[in-house]
Amino acid sequence: MTQEVVHxxxxxxxxxxxxxxxxxxxxxxxxxxxARMVYNKCYGFANSVDETKDLTQDVFLxxxxxxxxxxxxxxxxxWLYAFTYNHCVNYVTRNTAKKIEKKSVNTDGLExxxxxxxxxxxxxxxRVEKLxxxxxxxxxxxxxxxxxxxxxxLTIKELxxxxxxxxxxxxxxxxRAKDKLVQKYNNYNKNGESI
Numbered sequence: 001m002t003q004e005v006v007h008x009x010x011x012x013x014x015x016x017x018x019x020x021x022x023x024x025x026x027x028x029x030x031x032x033x034x035a036r037m038v039y040n041k042c043y044g045f046a047n048s049v050d051e052t053k054d055l056t057q058d059v060f061l062x063x064x065x066x067x068x069x070x071x072x073x074x075x076x077x078x079w080l081y082a083f084t085y086n087h088c089v090n091y092v093t094r095n096t097a098k099k100i101e102k103k104s105v106n107t108d109g110l111e112x113x114x115x116x117x118x119x120x121x122x123x124x125x126x127r128v129e130k131l132x133x134x135x136x137x138x139x140x141x142x143x144x145x146x147x148x149x150x151x152x153x154l155t156i157k158e159l160x161x162x163x164x165x166x167x168x169x170x171x172x173x174x175x176r177a178k179d180k181l182v183q184k185y186n187n188y189n190k191n192g193e194s195i
Contacts, residue, residue, distance in 0.1 A: 011076035019068045045088035074161035082162035089140040137184045142177035
């Protein structure tokens with residue numbers, strides 16, 4: 001395949017070709033398409049730029065090894081989002097001695113976090129800056145599902161496919177995570193401590 005043809009392949013066709021041939025040059029094309037997105041997602045879980053780079057590298061190494069597990073039930077980008085978040089959550093969980101210290105969060109979409117829930121009024125009154133700090137007070141798993149839904153705009157169906165669970169299970173996890181976030185937000189004092 002020529003470079004021009006390779007660059008025109010869909011993500012799914014590219015994945016299929018990589019799995020068949022184990023061609024690292026083809027994987028580089030996939031890497032180029034998603035390196036920035038993966039880096040940005042890892043940055044939210046890391047304590048430094050170096051740690052973010054290491055996490056990003058780890059994600060792509062694991063993706064290359066696990067690429068055959070992509071079954072095409074969802075878009076590749078959805079699968080990669082979930083894969084990245086899961087890797088980061090596992091990383092944070094393995095390193096429980098480290099406190100997640102978010103230096104920067106992409107706040108795009110965070111203001112939409114409460115659009116479709118009963119407690120929308122509570123969410124609308126939240127300031128994004130305080131919300132970013134409170135996101136660090138909930139579990140990495142809860143943070144992950146909220147960010148995938150409201151920052152990355154994945155649908156319930158896409159989340160269901162990415163996590164290989166039913167849509168009702170996704171809705172329940174989202175509801176629990178949002179309820180916990182509201183509780184933490186309401187108990188968060190001006191000194192940045194949960195009360």
